[in-house]
Amino acid sequence: MTDTIIKNATWAISGEKYDLSLTTCEDGKHPQLDGITLTGVERCEPAGKLPVPQGAQVIDAAGKLLLPALFDMHAKVEISGRSKRESVNRTGQAATNGGVWAMLVMPNRGFCFDSAPNLDSFRDAVEQRSSAEMYAAGCITLGMGGEQQAPYNTLAARGVRILSDAEHVPANLLTLHRVMKYVAELDMVLAIRGDVPELTRNTYMHPGATSYRLGLHGTPACAEEIGIETLLRLAADAGARIHIQTVSTAEGVDIIRRAKAAGQKVTAEVALHHLLFTHEDVGNYNTNYKVLPPLRERRDCEALIAGVKDGTIDCIVSDHTPCIPFAKKQDFITAPHGMAVLDHFLPALYTHLVKPSLLTWAELVRACSTAPCGIVKPVDEYDEPRVAPLMLFDPSACGTVQAAQLACGTQNSPFIGGELCGSVILPLQ
Amino acid sequence: MKPRKDLITIGSLSDEEINTILDSATAMKDIFTKSVKKVPALKGKSVLTLFYEPSTRTRSSFEVAAHRLSADVTTFTVGTSSVVKGESVHDTIDTLMSMKMDYIIVRHKNSGIPDVIARHCKAAVINAGDGAHAHPSQAFLDAFTIREKYGTVAGKRVVIIGDILHSRVARSTSTILQRLGAQVAYMGPGPLVPLQAHTGIPRFTNWDEVFDWKPDVIYLLRVQNERIDTPFFPAGDYHQAFGVTEERLKIIDDLDLGIMHPGPVNRGVELCDAAMEYRNCLVCNQVENGIAARMSILYHLTPQTQNND
Numbered sequence: 001m002t003d004t005i006i007k008n009a010t011w012a013i014s015g016e017k018y019d020l021s022l023t024t025c026e027d028g029k030h031p032q033l034d035g036i037t038l039t040g041v042e043r044c045e046p047a048g049k050l051p052v053p054q055g056a057q058v059i060d061a062a063g064k065l066l067l068p069a070l071f072d073m074h075a076k077v078e079i080s081g082r083s084k085r086e087s088v089n090r091t092g093q094a095a096t097n098g099g100v101w102a103m104l105v106m107p108n109r110g111f112c113f114d115s116a117p118n119l120d121s122f123r124d125a126v127e128q129r130s131s132a133e134m135y136a137a138g139c140i141t142l143g144m145g146g147e148q149q150a151p152y153n154t155l156a157a158r159g160v161r162i163l164s165d166a167e168h169v170p171a172n173l174l175t176l177h178r179v180m181k182y183v184a185e186l187d188m189v190l191a192i193r194g195d196v197p198e199l200t201r202n203t204y205m206h207p208g209a210t211s212y213r214l215g216l217h218g219t220p221a222c223a224e225e226i227g228i229e230t231l232l233r234l235a236a237d238a239g240a241r242i243h244i245q246t247v248s249t250a251e252g253v254d255i256i257r258r259a260k261a262a263g264q265k266v267t268a269e270v271a272l273h274h275l276l277f278t279h280e281d282v283g284n285y286n287t288n289y290k291v292l293p294p295l296r297e298r299r300d301c302e303a304l305i306a307g308v309k310d311g312t313i314d315c316i317v318s319d320h321t322p323c324i325p326f327a328k329k330q331d332f333i334t335a336p337h338g339m340a341v342l343d344h345f346l347p348a349l350y351t352h353l354v355k356p357s358l359l360t361w362a363e364l365v366r367a368c369s370t371a372p373c374g375i376v377k378p379v380d381e382y383d384e385p386r387v388a389p390l391m392l393f394d395p396s397a398c399g400t401v402q403a404a405q406l407a408c409g410t411q412n413s414p415f416i417g418g419e420l421c422g423s424v425i426l427p428l429q
Numbered sequence: 430m431k432p433r434k435d436l437i438t439i440g441s442l443s444d445e446e447i448n449t450i451l452d453s454a455t456a457m458k459d460i461f462t463k464s465v466k467k468v469p470a471l472k473g474k475s476v477l478t479l480f481y482e483p484s485t486r487t488r489s490s491f492e493v494a495a496h497r498l499s500a501d502v503t504t505f506t507v508g509t510s511s512v513v514k515g516e517s518v519h520d521t522i523d524t525l526m527s528m529k530m531d532y533i534i535v536r537h538k539n540s541g542i543p544d545v546i547a548r549h550c551k552a553a554v555i556n557a558g559d560g561a562h563a564h565p566s567q568a569f570l571d572a573f574t575i576r577e578k579y580g581t582v583a584g585k586r587v588v589i590i591g592d593i594l595h596s597r598v599a600r601s602t603s604t605i606l607q608r609l610g611a612q613v614a615y616m617g618p619g620p621l622v623p624l625q626a627h628t629g630i631p632r633f634t635n636w637d638e639v640f641d642w643k644p645d646v647i648y649l650l651r652v653q654n655e656r657i658d659t660p661f662f663p664a665g666d667y668h669q670a671f672g673v674t675e676e677r678l679k680i681i682d683d684l685d686l687g688i689m690h691p692g693p694v695n696r697g698v699e700l701c702d703a704a705m706e707y708r709n710c711l712v713c714n715q716v717e718n719g720i721a722a723r724m725s726i727l728y729h730l731t732p733q734t735q736n737n738d
Binding site for chain 2: 214215216217284285326329331332333
């Protein structure tokens with residue numbers, strides 16, 4: 001029984017206009033466009049071809065874009081000093097505002113997914129308080145300490161498919177090699193970033209004119225690149241599927257491109273901020289631009305965008321890291337890493353990448369929705385695959401971002417005070 | 430000239446401010462020759478020295494400078510304070526501001542801390558050295574010393590030698606000298622001298638290149654082993670490779686070059702003993718001028734506490 005009709009919506013990928021009738025029936029067959037299932041839609045016809053039944057509610061979507069909601073496969077939800085449920089609630093709201101229907105949550109100090117009880121308490125909080133779906137990435141090592149392996153069988157039995165210690169990289173290669181063998185056996189994915197801890201200890205930003213001026217020691221790009229090469233070699237040997245997190249350098253993209261060409265089972269992601277900002281944005285110790293790995297040079301941004309376009313980089317992620325205002329008011333060395341970008345994820349992607357024609361909508365949908373969903377493979381409680389819902393996006397709604405608008409509960413967003421275009425209507429109904 | 434609250438970096442100052450501070454340092458130095466070495470410029474003002482890192486010269490130099498301007502000086506000793514209990518810098522400053530300090534002179538191992546403090550409080554904040562970032566009062570005393578010795582800084586050629594990477598002195602002194610029209614070059618062990626592309630300053634790696642460049646002043650930085658966590662130098666040959674040896678001192682003497690060093694000198698590492706006695710060794714002048722420069726800096730700043738009390 002249809003009671004809502006959406007008219008004149010523009011399918012973002014092709015630019016063609018469609019009329020849709022929505023259904024609340026979950027198990028029916030849904031139509032597809034460009035290979036993407038239109039979840040929640042009963043019929044989809046070219047604009048003007050869909051009859052409107054008597055009494056139906058009609059939403060005029062002229063000028064609005066229709067696309068699948070985004071899947072963010074790298075975010076954190078914990079806000080220190082707040083209750084876990086409150087953190088989950090706020091992050092879920094921020095995700096919905098930013099066009100994200102589901103996310104893969106990285107472990108951190110508060111939500112350390114290294115045991116069944118920790119996982120269960122998180123899932124309870126999500127079920128009760130989150131407007132967005134949240135899936136947990138299990139820890140690689142207990143407490144993300146880099147030494148003792150987490151209970152992988154227990155985590156796998158609870159549906160965990162991805163293992164990650166977030167930004168932490170076990171320094172011991174023997175540990176990593178063993179982890180990869182477990183990952184291969186259990187058909188999991190190891191999500192990890194490239195790093196050589198000896199090379200990056202006590203470093204705070206990309207080495208260059210800005211780091212020299214500020215007297216901050218530089219994080220060499222080669223540390224990340226050697227790290228990626230090492231991970232690829234270990235994974236190839238162990239037969240493990242790995243996902244390289246937060247690639248930040250041009251050479252890192254090339255290394256992954258070569259590995260893919262050689263047929264290795266590897267996927268990769270880039271954080272939105274590594275596509276948009278450079279080390280110069282740190283300016284005069286602006287802690288909102290302190291991220292891990294650090295912001296690099298313009299040529300790295302360009303190489304990363306090229307990597308997204310040719311599919312070397314599978315996903316664009318938010319790497320959303322809420323930090324309480326006090327933490328970011330400290331000096332650059334003491335302040336924590338991370339940006340809170342979920343609230344404006346899609347508007348920022350649109351304003352800074354699609355609008356200036358750096359990415360197409362098709363590339364954005366692939367990198368931010370279908371590809372991450374394909375890696376994480378989210379399932380519901382009956383083990384049925386979950387599919388992205390649809391959303392409407394109004395690209396003409398432009399405005400200045402105010403700190404007070406942020407649902408995520410923190411203010412470490414680089415977009416505050418800037419102009420962003422686009423507002424999200426999610427869920428559709 | 431707009432009143433200035435803080436001195437964090439040389440880069441934040443206008444040319445006019447740099448020249449004003451240098452000029453009034455000359456006037457301050459005249460006070461030293463009087464029988465009463467004190468003026469009432471900062472009478473009734475409270476000056477706090479907040480040193481999170483050990484320091485003898487800079488701290489006592491600032492304290493003498495403040496005393497000569499008739500200010501009341503309080504010394505905050507980090508080692509015996511709540512800082513060792515993990516108190517944040519913000520909370521320490523809030524506590525100290527409740528005591529109505531007008532000037533805070535701060536040194537910290539983290540680059541950027543004085544900037545955070547300056548934005549957080551109404552007192553005038555003077556950066557007395559933060560990590561590898563800046564040491565503006567050292568820059569002023571260095572520029573003052575060169576100006577005093579040669580009559581002008583403009584057109585002089587200064588080579589700064591040593592661990593540039595970890596040095597706030599190199600960053601601040603090179604900046605002020607360039608702003609005053611001098612030319613600056615860096616020389617030191619390869620891993621410790623940043624690329625010219627990052628600094629905009631010519632980069633040498635040996636003494637032959639230094640002498641070919643025809644400098645007027647050789648400025649040696651202290652080897653700061655306490656700031657270096659992993660070995661940077663090939664074992665044992667720093668003095669031979671980068672120091673002023675007795676042979677090099679002869680060349681320096683022949684060329685009539687000045688020698689400077691921010692102190693404290695590691696004898697036998699940066700400078701041989703004889704170099705300390707060399708006729709153009711300006712190290713003691715630097716110490717004396719440090720007081721004049723710091724008096725001038727204190728005099729030049731305007732705490733916001735004055736307007737709001």
